[in-house]
Amino acid sequence: MRYDVVIIGGGLSALVCGTRLQRSGKSVLLVSSGQNAMHFSSGSFGFLGRLPDGSAPDDLIDSVINLPEVHPYRKIGPERLRTYAGQTIGFFESAGILLHGDPTHNSYRMTASGICKPAWLAMEDVSLFAPGETPSGGKALVVTLKGFTDFNVPFISSAFTKMGYACRCVEVEMEEIARLRKNPTEMRSVNIARVLEGQQALDRFISGVRGKLKDEDTVVLPQVFGLKDTSPLAAIRSRLPAHVHFVGTMIPSVPGIRSQMCLKSAFQAAGGTFLPGDTAVRAGFDSTGRVSSVYTANLGNTPLEAGEFILASGGLWGKGLEASYDSVKEPLFSLDVDSPRERKEWYDSDFFRRQAFTGFGVVTDESLRALKGGKTVSNLRVIGAECGGANPLEEGSGAGIAIMSAFMAADSILGRI
Amino acid sequence: MIHNEHIRSSNFEECIKCTICTEFCPVIEVNPLFPGPKQAGPDGERFRLKNSFFFDENLKYCMNCKRCETACPSGVKIADIIHSARMDYGTVTPHLRERILAGTDMMGTLARPFAPVVNAVAGSKAGKFMMDKVLRIDRRRSFPKYAAHGFNRWFRKEKAALQDRFASQVAFFHGCSTEFQHPEVGKAFVEVMNAIGVGVRLMDEKCCGVAMISNAMWPEARKNAVHNLAEFRKTGLPIVTASSTCTLTLRDEYPNILGLRNDDLRDNIVIVEKFLYDMVDEGKVKLVFRQDYKAKAAYHIPCHMEKLGWSIFTRRLLEMIPGLDLTVLESGCCGIAGTYGFKKENYSYAQAIGQPLFDAIRAEDPGFVVSECETCKWQIEMSTGYKVLNPIVLLSEALDLEKTRMANEK
Numbered sequence: 168m169r170y171d172v173v174i175i176g177g178g179l180s181a182l183v184c185g186t187r188l189q190r191s192g193k194s195v196l197l198v199s200s201g202q203n204a205m206h207f208s209s210g211s212f213g214f215l216g217r218l219p220d221g222s223a224p225d226d227l228i229d230s231v232i233n234l235p236e237v238h239p240y241r242k243i244g245p246e247r248l249r250t251y252a253g254q255t256i257g258f259f260e261s262a263g264i265l266l267h268g269d270p271t272h273n274s275y276r277m278t279a280s281g282i283c284k285p286a287w288l289a290m291e292d293v294s295l296f297a298p299g300e301t302p303s304g305g306k307a308l309v310v311t312l313k314g315f316t317d318f319n320v321p322f323i324s325s326a327f328t329k330m331g332y333a334c335r336c337v338e339v340e341m342e343e344i345a346r347l348r349k350n351p352t353e354m355r356s357v358n359i360a361r362v363l364e365g366q367q368a369l370d371r372f373i374s375g376v377r378g379k380l381k382d383e384d385t386v387v388l389p390q391v392f393g394l395k396d397t398s399p400l401a402a403i404r405s406r407l408p409a410h411v412h413f414v415g416t417m418i419p420s421v422p423g424i425r426s427q428m429c430l431k432s433a434f435q436a437a438g439g440t441f442l443p444g445d446t447a448v449r450a451g452f453d454s455t456g457r458v459s460s461v462y463t464a465n466l467g468n469t470p471l472e473a474g475e476f477i478l479a480s481g482g483l484w485g486k487g488l489e490a491s492y493d494s495v496k497e498p499l500f501s502l503d504v505d506s507p508r509e510r511k512e513w514y515d516s517d518f519f520r521r522q523a524f525t526g527f528g529v530v531t532d533e534s535l536r537a538l539k540g541g542k543t544v545s546n547l548r549v550i551g552a553e554c555g556g557a558n559p560l561e562e563g564s565g566a567g568i569a570i571m572s573a574f575m576a577a578d579s580i581l582g583r584i
Numbered sequence: 585m586i587h588n589e590h591i592r593s594s595n596f597e598e599c600i601k602c603t604i605c606t607e608f609c610p611v612i613e614v615n616p617l618f619p620g621p622k623q624a625g626p627d628g629e630r631f632r633l634k635n636s637f638f639f640d641e642n643l644k645y646c647m648n649c650k651r652c653e654t655a656c657p658s659g660v661k662i663a664d665i666i667h668s669a670r671m672d673y674g675t676v677t678p679h680l681r682e683r684i685l686a687g688t689d690m691m692g693t694l695a696r697p698f699a700p701v702v703n704a705v706a707g708s709k710a711g712k713f714m715m716d717k718v719l720r721i722d723r724r725r726s727f728p729k730y731a732a733h734g735f736n737r738w739f740r741k742e743k744a745a746l747q748d749r750f751a752s753q754v755a756f757f758h759g760c761s762t763e764f765q766h767p768e769v770g771k772a773f774v775e776v777m778n779a780i781g782v783g784v785r786l787m788d789e790k791c792c793g794v795a796m797i798s799n800a801m802w803p804e805a806r807k808n809a810v811h812n813l814a815e816f817r818k819t820g821l822p823i824v825t826a827s828s829t830c831t832l833t834l835r836d837e838y839p840n841i842l843g844l845r846n847d848d849l850r851d852n853i854v855i856v857e858k859f860l861y862d863m864v865d866e867g868k869v870k871l872v873f874r875q876d877y878k879a880k881a882a883y884h885i886p887c888h889m890e891k892l893g894w895s896i897f898t899r900r901l902l903e904m905i906p907g908l909d910l911t912v913l914e915s916g917c918c919g920i921a922g923t924y925g926f927k928k929e930n931y932s933y934a935q936a937i938g939q940p941l942f943d944a945i946r947a948e949d950p951g952f953v954v955s956e957c958e959t960c961k962w963q964i965e966m967s968t969g970y971k972v973l974n975p976i977v978l979l980s981e982a983l984d985l986e987k988t989r990m991a992n993e994k
Contacts, residue, residue: 168865168900201657202604349616357607419603443915444654445893465893467851469862485657 169472170196170440172580173461175447175499176479176487178203179566180551182430184477184573186262189437191581196471197439198463200446203427204484204552204565209415210390210422211276211289212266212570214252215240216563223285223298227271228252237505237556239568242533243575247584251574255288258570262433264426265291265397274298279415281322285563290422292390292400294412296330307332308383308409310376313340314348317356317417318389327387335383339375343368356416357424360394369399373406384409389416394425442466447480450500456539457546458500475546475580478502478537479573482528482552495527500547503530503538505555526558534579535572548576596665598658599626605652605662610917611645614936618645621652624669625662632669639673645930647921647937648798649887650832664840671802671841678799681719685923686795686804692730692764699730722931726966728765728958735763735770739786743774750783751994754859755821757812759830760791761958769826769958772980773856777824779988780860780869787815792833795923797841809838816849823853826976828889828956829922831855835892855889855956856976861897864904872987877907881978882950884941884964885915886957898956898975905982911948916941920963935967942968954978 172188174181177199185195214227215234224230228249231240240248252270259266268274268288274295276286289295309324324334343362347354363369369392376386386409392399404411435441442463451460451470460470478500480487489498495506495513506513506527513524529549530538537547550572552559559565578584605621606612612620619628624643631638643666652662684691695702705711706727716723735758747753754777762770774784790812796805812834816823825831834853838844846853854862863869883902885895895915902910918938919925925934945953945968952971953964961972 168861168896201659202608202655203657206604206607207602346616355603355606357603358612361613419607424607440896442893442896444891446659463893466896469858469865469897 168196168466168469170194171473172196172475172477173198173471173473174477174479175461176203176477176481176485176551176553177431177441177443178479178481178485178551178569179205179208179430180569180573181477181479182427182434183258183570184479184550184577185439186430186434186437187258187574187577188580189434189439191577193580195434195439196442196473197434198442198445198447198461198471200480200486201444204481205423205427205430206420207418208420208423208426208566209276209278209286210293210420210426211268211286211295212566213285213559213563214273214287214567216273216285219562224273227273227287234562235556239531239535239554239557239572240564242531242535242556243571247575248571251571254574255570259288263396263429267291268295277323277326277414279317279323279417280319281324281326283326287567290426291397292392292413292422294414305332305385306383307334307385307387307412308376308380309334309336309387310379311336311338311389312344312359312391313338314345314354315359315389315391316354318391318414323387323414332385335381337379339372339379341368341371341375343371355419356389356391356421357394357419359391360421363392363399364394369402373403376407380407380409385412386410387412387414389414390421391416392421394421395428397425447499456542456544458544461499475548477576478529478547478549478553479551480553483524485552487553488527488529490524495524497529497553500537500539500544502544502547502549503541504528505530521558521561523558525560526555528553528555528557530555534584535576548579550576595660596626596629599660600658601627602657604655604657605660608651608655610649610651610919610937611647611933615645615933617642619643621646621662621666625652625665626660629665629669632673636673639669641674641676643670643674644676645933647917647924649917649921650891651887651917654891661840667797667841670800674800676800678801681721681927682799682801682923684719685721685926686799686801688760688764688795689791692734692760695730696732696734696764699732703727703729716928720928721926722928724931725926726962728761728962730764731767733767735767736786738767738771739774739784743778743784744786746778747783747785750778750781752781753783753785753821754824755785755787755816755819757787757789757792757823757825757830757834757853759825759827759958762826766958766961766974768977769974772974772977773824773826775980775985776856776860776976776983779983779985779992780863780871781989781992781994785819785821787819789815792830793842794829794833794837797833797837798922798924802842806842806844809842809844813838813844813846813849816853822859823849824859825853825855826956826974827958828855828886828892828894829959832888832892855892855894855897857898857901857956858894860979861901864901870988870991871904872984872991873905873907873982874984875906877905877982879907879978879982880909880951881954881973882911882913882945882948882952884913884918884945884953884955884960884972886955886960887917887921889956890915898954902954902975902978905979908978908982910954911950913941913944913948916944918960918963918967920959922959925959925963934963938963938967945970
């Protein structure tokens with residue numbers, strides 16, 4: 168079975184890269200081994216949350232020079248990064264995902280436990296706060312649904328209190344939601360979002376909140392609205408006589424899932440082929456060392472052939488790397504991995520300090536092509552968390568690396584670089 | 585490197601509690617009694633291993649659609665864990681209704697001689713009322729009609745003697761629905777295979793056992809499986825199927841749920857769309873399509889085809905047909921899940937689960953729907969009024985069989 172490009176992976180970087188290629192006329196196939204990290208994403212993207220010395224970056228692109236030379240951002244280079252950062256909002260809009268934020272500067276988003284973290288761009292149901300925002304002096308009503316334990320009201324209200332709001336916390340009780348409690352482990356953001364997709368249920372919820380609203384000018388709600396599309400968000404915003412902030416819940420993430428669905432639909436609408444629930448298990452190389460084919464668990468002996476391959480398999484979390492007691496390997500192509508030889512250098516026994524293993528990835532050349540035994544594999548590019556040289560968790564750079572490297576890999580295949 | 589999927593029977597400890605399975609479960613969306621795949625599967629398994637007291641009979645609401653497994657990022661075989669738990673801890677024994685619904689072989693054999701009468705009674709108001717009251721088979725459900733003459737009889741009479749002349753041969757596992765309700769699927773299979781120069785053999789097959797697995801008839805399911813595996817080994821030919829659910833059962837449910845090893849056979853058990861596509865892709869076979877064929881079709885990917893990961897073969901094969909305007913519907917469960925949707929207590933859930941699919945079909949308004957699964961066919965035909973064709977039937981209609989035959993003559 169032949170395609171122009173075969174991408175191993177089905178997460179953010181794979182979908183962005185695949186869509187860009189498919190829209191430019193390449194036939195693209197994605198092999199996705201189960202669902203991916205977007206389901207747990209906050210609904211906001213990080214580009215660079217903090218610099219290696221712990222300080223907060225100012226202009227994001229200018230700050231990249233402070234990263235080590237092997238970092239994917241350094242390989243992409245400031246000029247292209249600035250262009251790509253400028254294209255990001257438009258790209259996501261074309262996939263039906265509205266982002267807000269400043270492409271070159273960080274704002275802050277609030278986590279499910281009421282902590283403010285740096286964020287680059289965010290979906291429309293993720294409120295962003297400007298750095299050093301002055302206390303508002305406003306009044307906020309923090310609303311949750313009765314029985315929902317994945318939205319920590321005391322933490323969130325205390326965070327809003329710190330921002331200068333006078334907070335009052337209330338619960339909305341709904342019969343439709345109470346039914347979910349028969350099944351305590353499944354009273355999750357997604358299940359609630361499904362119930363609240365029904366027009367009547369949403370109406371009842373909105374009037375429930377209106378009924379509790381006194382003199383508050385701000386309403387804080389959990390992100391449990393709009394799994395399929397954002398129409399519930401618009402309804403809430405237009406019908407509540409207050410400014411509405413949506414704040415994250417514990418996983419799964421409703422905006423994260425919506426973004427995954429939108430990107431997958433955009434890829435398929437462009438004509439791309441998506442293999443769900445399949446795993447690439449074996450690869451073939453030709454005599455010049457180029458990848459010639461990939462075999463999957465489901466397709467068996469039918470090879471997937473292509474001129475170009477992209478590895479977007481998500482690092483350790485996505486099983487794009489596998490660790491044993493004495494080594495870390497890239498299982499599909501046996502590529503070079505940037506993990507230290509000594510196991511004790513893989514981690515810090517203080518859990519809260521920088522962990523080296525969260526940054527392990529495949530070693531690439533200047534144009535993000537993979538290295539195997541020290542030699543470049545000329546038709547295999549590595550993108551997203553699989554790409555070595557970065558520590559996305561430490562840097563707050565996961566989504567930025569995914570999107571920037573996806574754009575660059577696509578452009579390089581399209582001959583634009 | 586061997587993929588985990590093929591070496592563990594119960595890999596519940598690989599669950600990282602991410603809850604993605606729950607997002608993709610069509611049952612939990614409509615039925616709060618079902619504990620959900622994570623709780624019913626890996627979470628519950630932890631408790632059950634400690635004490636069988638923690639077994640929950642509500643696991644029966646799992647339809648075994650396996651969408652949880654397709655979604656799982658950690659490769660946990662959630663539906664297998666659920667069905668193994670039903671087998672190991674379940675105390676509810678199958679009643680007459682379960683035996684009737686799951687006994688596809690037996691019921692077909694009994695019903696066929698009286699097909700017109702059985703069809704009339706099963707289709708009548710009074711018949712449906714009685715089945716509803718006595719057997720708790722929902723009266724709103726339409727029954728598939730029994731054919732008066734089975735596929736095997738047609739094959740022996742018309743085709744068996746002609747098969748020896750082909751150098752290459754396959755064994756056709758036709759499944760119960762081809763034998764009893766839809767012999768046209770088997771006929772199309774033989775016509776297409778013969779046209780590409782491949783001879784067809786039938787075996788002494790028994791029902792794959794999927795309905796027995798769903799209805800807790802474990803010894804019966806195992807007995808059929810042992811029989812079928814022995815038949816497969818005896819023929820030594822590639823086993824080619826036309827139904828996605830039979831295929832998944834033979835390949836994956838035998839080892840993963842019934843504990844019967846089939847490693848020596850598994851790669852050789854394929855659905856006809858994969859078999860054909862691979863032959864064309866490898867340049868071994870040419871397909872010549874009719875110039876005058878024109879149709880608009882919507883492809884519904886059955887859950888088990890999704891789990892097999894093989895819908896791409898059907899899609900690429902159908903895309904070869906010049907006169908076919910094909911839409912691939914958003915993959916989602918139709919709700920029937922074999923015998924599940926026949927049961928009175930499940931009927932409304934089954935229809936609610938299938939509603940988005942029914943809406944999508946009506947919005948598309950195709951000439952017909954294509955699907956590899958016979959129970960999806962029953963559900964979609966009953967719920968939308970659109971006709972559903974097995975892809976092999978569509979192929980046999982779109983192919984110029986004579987020209988294909990000539991193109992493949994050695």
